[in-house]
Amino acid sequence: MKAGDKLPTIGDQRKSRQAQLSKYGIGEKLSTPASGPFEKLPPWHPMVDRVASLPCVRNLLQGNYQKMNGLVWANGSIRDNVEQANEGGYQLMGVDPKERVVEAQGVLATIVEAKVLKAIPSPKVSVVLREDHLHAGVRAYHGETGVVVDVSDEVPIIVHEIAHYLEWHLDALWEAVMALREQRHAWADPRGKRIAVEIPAEMEPRIEERGRFAGDYPATTPYCSKVYDFGATELVSMTLEKLATKETTSELVHADPLLALVVLFHLRPNDKDVYALYEEHRRYLPPPPSWGPFGYFGYSSEAVDYARLG
Numbered sequence: 001m002k003a004g005d006k007l008p009t010i011g012d013q014r015k016s017r018q019a020q021l022s023k024y025g026i027g028e029k030l031s032t033p034a035s036g037p038f039e040k041l042p043p044w045h046p047m048v049d050r051v052a053s054l055p056c057v058r059n060l061l062q063g064n065y066q067k068m069n070g071l072v073w074a075n076g077s078i079r080d081n082v083e084q085a086n087e088g089g090y091q092l093m094g095v096d097p098k099e100r101v102v103e104a105q106g107v108l109a110t111i112v113e114a115k116v117l118k119a120i121p122s123p124k125v126s127v128v129l130r131e132d133h134l135h136a137g138v139r140a141y142h143g144e145t146g147v148v149v150d151v152s153d154e155v156p157i158i159v160h161e162i163a164h165y166l167e168w169h170l171d172a173l174w175e176a177v178m179a180l181r182e183q184r185h186a187w188a189d190p191r192g193k194r195i196a197v198e199i200p201a202e203m204e205p206r207i208e209e210r211g212r213f214a215g216d217y218p219a220t221t222p223y224c225s226k227v228y229d230f231g232a233t234e235l236v237s238m239t240l241e242k243l244a245t246k247e248t249t250s251e252l253v254h255a256d257p258l259l260a261l262v263v264l265f266h267l268r269p270n271d272k273d274v275y276a277l278y279e280e281h282r283r284y285l286p287p288p289p290s291w292g293p294f295g296y297f298g299y300s301s302e303a304v305d306y307a308r309l310g
């Protein structure tokens with residue numbers, strides 16, 4: 001989508017996404033999403049500091065990542081799902097592509113609750129090696145079943161791409177970030193014209209893909225509200241990319257704690273501290289769908305009472 005094009009509605013995007021998901025037999029196939037308008041968080045609201053003091057965020061601010069090698073996903077470790085895209089290519093000096101992907105898995109396992117990952121099969125990760133020393137690398141991208149990264153991509157980029165894969169699998173998370181994007185656009189577009197605004201050229205080289213929703217993304221850049229015709233977003237991926245180092249975690253939770261809280265709420269459905277903070281400030285947050293992630297993952301009995309959030 002280009003700048004100036006008409007923005008799709010959530011309903012349009014949901015339909016495109018479902019069509020995409022049904023090709024691969026993935027997604028939660030849940031119905032009756034509940035979303036709707038919510039209030040703007042006033043500047044200097046005390047909630048801003050509370051996100052940085054959540055135990056899970058404090059852990060990320062210290063860079064205490066898990067070294068997960070074992071059973072993380074439904075079918076084991078990502079280690080067994082990493083492949084070289086091009087046999088015989090050059091590896092870069094000092095880079096073991098497989099170890100880097102396993103390191104990214106450890107970062108993800110720190111951000112995302114174990115039960116959430118356990119319900120999803122590991123993505124396939126294809127690492128593109130250099131054809132020769134003169135060729136530039138490829139730009140990483142994602143599909144519904146896995147991701148493709150360049151051999152030079154650092155851990156936060158690998159986390160970014162796998163976050164896209166997670167978004168395909170987590171309907172409630174997708175609904176929540178869509179509601180946030182709609183609401184931020186509505187605040188920036190009070191006359192409701194629903195016209196895509198422009199992603200700066202240095203963030204998106206392809207002019208035909210520069211369309212984005214209006215609204216401020218102070219930590220994750222305007223790229224974060226990019227529109228894809230097939231229903232993916234950059235909201236989850238950019239948030240997790242930020243959470244992948246302690247310095248960028250600090251930037252995110254101080255500049256846009258609300259975005260961090262929305263994403264963590266859905267990736268950590270049994271985290272009582274995250275839940276309590278969300279509930280306390282629910283008037284400033286996307287209303288959670290009544291079905292939530294708990295029903296799908298089938299651990300509602302251990303979970304906090306999600307239904308109370310309505």
Ligand SMILES: [Zn+2]
Nearest residue numbers: 160164234237
């Ligand atoms: Zn992305």
